[in-house]
Amino acid sequence: MKRAATLALAALVLASAVTVGAGSAAAAGAAFISVDVEATPDPAPPGSEVTVSTTVESMHDDGQPYKLQRVELQETRNGSDDAVDSENPSQFVQGGDSVTVNLTEEFDQTGEFDRYVHLRFVSSTGDVVEMVRPVTVSIGQSHPATSLSAGQASATGKTDLSLTVANGLPKEVRGVTVELASDDVTLLEERHVVSSLQPGNEAVVDVPVRNVSTGTKTVEAELTYLTADGESRSVTQTLSATVEDQGQPAEIDVTGKHVTQEGDQVVVRGSASNVGSTNASSVKVAVQGGDRVAPAQNQASFFVGEVAASDYSSFEVHGRLTEETNETVTIPLQLSYTVDGDQVTRTIDVEYTPRTTPDQSTQRNSGLLVPALGGLVVVAVVGGLGWRRFR
Structure with a gap:
């Protein structure tokens, strides 16, 4: 904030200025002195240094010259404290000349703070004039x-x-x-x-x-x-x-796998388990085509949804065997899910050995074997009776 005044000597005395040894000559010489005090920046951000600029100017060419001997920045008006900062310009102010003195202080906290600039003038004849000018320092944000x-x-x-x-x-x-x-x-x-x-x-x-x-x-x-x-x-x-x-990202695996067979269909049940430390969304499990395996017409895929970190959710999907076999088949399960906005797709292989199905031709041959054996028994019995009868 800026304070300016055009000061007659009588006004200086009324404004808490103390005049020592000032006679009529001093009053005439100091009749027109302008003192401007300004603190910048305004407001100043916390932790910054504030500059208090004091400008003293003679308003008339014919005025008695006064030397600006000392300028102090203090926290009190009466000057009882030690100066925060001070300068000794020792410059005469006369004939429209001006003198500017910059004093500084650092403020860490926000708010408004009163400071006082103490000035001491000495005339060419040894007369002393002292005055005090107040200034308010604002500490706050200067920008958002x-x-x-x-x-x-x-x-x-x-x-x-x-x-x-x-x-x-x-x-x-x-x-x-x-x-x-x-x-x-x-x-x-x-x-x-x-x-x-x-x-x-x-x-x-x-x-x-x-x-x-x-x-x-x-x-x-x-x-x-x-x-x-x-x-x-x-x-x-x-x-x-x-x-x-964030640690290990979400990763979906299949745990607790269990496969059953219903005719030519194979049913895979299990859990889509998130073994990562973040959530996975839009989780889906689907049977893919493979060697002697294809997706079933119904329930070949299962939408699980979101699986939280270290959590799981159950699923059931259906595939079908494309040919009869007693050998182990591999059922490909495609896992798709989203992690941090990225789509992830991976395939898990589930092995299954179909249950043994008796061969139909073997069953037919086994059926004919019993009557044949029965015929042999009859022949043997009849032959035995004939032999005994012959004897």
Whole structure:
């Protein structure tokens, strides 16, 4: 904030100025001295250094020259504390000349702080004039603040960054645009817009990124916006976020397999188990064609849906044998599911040995064997009786 005054000597005394040894000559010489005090930046962000600029100017050419001997920045008006900062210009102010002295102080907390500039003048005749000028320092956000956080990186190097834009200013900002750039990650969307932000409000924008590895990633954010007064402002901020490994991605396997045969159909029952640490969605199990095996006309596939990490869900699918066999056949099961937006397809082989089916020709030959044996027995009996009778 800026304070300016054109000071007559009497006004200086009324405004807590202390005059030591100042006679009528001193009053005439210091009758027109202008003192401007300004703190910049206004407001200043926390942790920054504020400059308090004090400009002393003689308003008339014929005024008595005064030397600006010392300027101090203090926390109190009465000057009882040690100076925060001080300078000894030892420069005369006369004939329209001006002297500017810059004093600095660092502020870590937000808020408004009162400071006082103490000035000491000495005339060419040794008269001393001291005065105090107040100044208010405002510490707060000078721009809307941006911050960045990261999710866990998938095995394929994908994640989303969360960009937060917060308006800590006392008035609304409009047309907030953030342009992002980074050498650490691949940004799928570099430009993000928030139409307006009321004081104290924030907006969160998802930023999809690719080619991400674990560790701290840096992103440059150029923020452009309009103030409530229509002034266009911009600032570039360096943001960082730490990406963590999400662990093993979702992977679907078949567990608890059990195969039964119903005629020429084979029924596979089991569980679609997620052995990963993330969720899998749109999980589907389907019988595929293979050697002596084909999908059945009905229930050849089963839609499981979502399977959470370390969880499972049961399924049942049907295939059919394309020819009679007693040999072990392989039933291909295709597993398809989605992980982190990527489609995954893999095939699991399930082996099954069909149950033994007696050969029909063997059954017919076995049926003829019994009557033949019976005939032999009859012949043998009749022959035996004849032999005994002959004897």
